[in-house]
Amino acid sequence: MMTIKLDGKKLAEKVKTRLIQRIADLKSKGIKPKLVVILVGGDEASKIYVRNKHRTAQKLGIETQDIRLQRTVKESELLTLIKTLNADDSVHGILVQLPLPEQIDAKGVINAIKPEKDVDGFNPQNVGSLFLNDPHSLPCTPAGILQFFEEYHLPVCGKHVVIVGRSNIVGRPMAAIMLNHDATVTITHSKTKNLRKLTRQADILIVAIGKAEFITGEDIKPGAIVIDVGMNRNENGKLVGDVEHSSVNERASYLTPVPGGVGPMTIAMLMEQTVNFAERSADFDGKNVFNS
Ligand SMILES: NC(=O)C1=CN([C@@H]2O[C@H](COP(=O)(O)OP(=O)(O)OC[C@H]3O[C@@H](n4cnc5c(N)ncnc54)[C@H](OP(=O)(O)O)[C@@H]3O)[C@@H](O)[C@H]2O)C=CC1
Numbered sequence: 001m002m003t004i005k006l007d008g009k010k011l012a013e014k015v016k017t018r019l020i021q022r023i024a025d026l027k028s029k030g031i032k033p034k035l036v037v038i039l040v041g042g043d044e045a046s047k048i049y050v051r052n053k054h055r056t057a058q059k060l061g062i063e064t065q066d067i068r069l070q071r072t073v074k075e076s077e078l079l080t081l082i083k084t085l086n087a088d089d090s091v092h093g094i095l096v097q098l099p100l101p102e103q104i105d106a107k108g109v110i111n112a113i114k115p116e117k118d119v120d121g122f123n124p125q126n127v128g129s130l131f132l133n134d135p136h137s138l139p140c141t142p143a144g145i146l147q148f149f150e151e152y153h154l155p156v157c158g159k160h161v162v163i164v165g166r167s168n169i170v171g172r173p174m175a176a177i178m179l180n181h182d183a184t185v186t187i188t189h190s191k192t193k194n195l196r197k198l199t200r201q202a203d204i205l206i207v208a209i210g211k212a213e214f215i216t217g218e219d220i221k222p223g224a225i226v227i228d229v230g231m232n233r234n235e236n237g238k239l240v241g242d243v244e245h246s247s248v249n250e251r252a253s254y255l256t257p258v259p260g261g262v263g264p265m266t267i268a269m270l271m272e273q274t275v276n277f278a279e280r281s282a283d284f285d286g287k288n289v290f291n292s
């Protein structure tokens with residue numbers, strides 16, 4: 001079977017193009033969309049994310065500010081910083097890069113971000129709205145994945161979606177979004193028994209675990225749509241996903257490459273979300289994809 005590549009680079013360009021006019025309209029009203037990223041320490045995937053985020057924001061004329069904090073920073077310091085950013089009207093989006101070091105209670109930090117500025121959609125209020133199928137903001141990675149289904153006209157309604165991984169960034173919100181689109185959803189994780197028996201039943205398989213090439217051709221149903229979220233370095237320092245592309249290729253009907261799949265879409269959606277928030281902050285009468 002010929003596997004069709006879901007081209008995230010190309011689709012991200014399309015998403016970014018639809019932002020240009022909206023950003024210009026905001027600027028003509030004296031509003032410059034601004035995103036603040038807080039980084040504590042940082043893993044490999046985070047470094048890639050920060051670099052690409054910057055590049056894209058700069059191209060679009062979205063202002064970004066990185067605040068880098070020592071790995072040993074006190075939780076109280078981080079909370080004070082978030083309070084200041086919450087109160088700053090020039091800031092439309094706040095993103096705290098995950099994972100955070102162990103001494104910091106990630107829940108407390110995420111709770112502290114004002115829901116209206118929570119570009120990742122992590123705040124319990126935003127998570128709750130998403131689960132009630134009335135989202136205020138969508139987490140960027142799952143939102144980006146959803147765009148593939150729309151762009152390539154891939155039906156989700158009634159399909160069996162199996163998600164591997166249940167993180168707050170990817171697995172959980174992805175499950176909610178797919179459920180909101182009338183899929184039948186199975187969420188799996190490290191305690192799941194007979195995982196590969198379940199992955200083989202998936203019409204749509206979404207893998208986000210952070211284990212290089214964990215899912216192979218034998219683990220998927222022929223013709224399945226496979227979304228590879230993973231960002232890992234293999235032993236040769238090469239960027240690889242959670243899916244073994246050599247064996248999944250020609251068995252899947254559609255597959256996202258790594259790089260060039262989900263990653264660029266996450267960034268495009270982050271930009272879009274920042275613009276959405278900037279528009280809402282001014283009660284701006286613009287086009288809003290999540291409220292349309
Ligand atoms: N391209 C992009 O835009 C993005 C890429 N990523 C990448 O995606 C990957 C996952 O990220 P993230 O969701 O943050 O990861 P986390 O480490 O937060 O979560 C990993 C999840 O995978 C589960 N898991 C781990 N090992 C197994 C296993 N052997 N079998 C089944 N489930 C397992 C864990 O289960 P349990 O809960 O039981 O521990 C957990 O739910 C990483 O490679 C990350 O870099 C992440 C975000 C965006």
Ligand SMILES: Nc1nc(=O)c2c([nH]1)NC[C@@H]1CN(c3ccc(C(=O)N[C@@H](CCC(=O)O)C(=O)O)cc3)C=[N+]21
Nearest residue numbers: 045046048049052096097098120259260261263264266
């Ligand atoms: N609060 C929070 N939200 C996140 O969404 C979040 C996070 N923390 N922590 C880290 C992970 C990782 N992540 C990536 C996003 C894009 C690329 C990306 O641009 N990937 C390119 C890489 C290309 C290259 O090599 O430069 C691609 O796949 O084509 C990578 C990784 C978001 N994450």
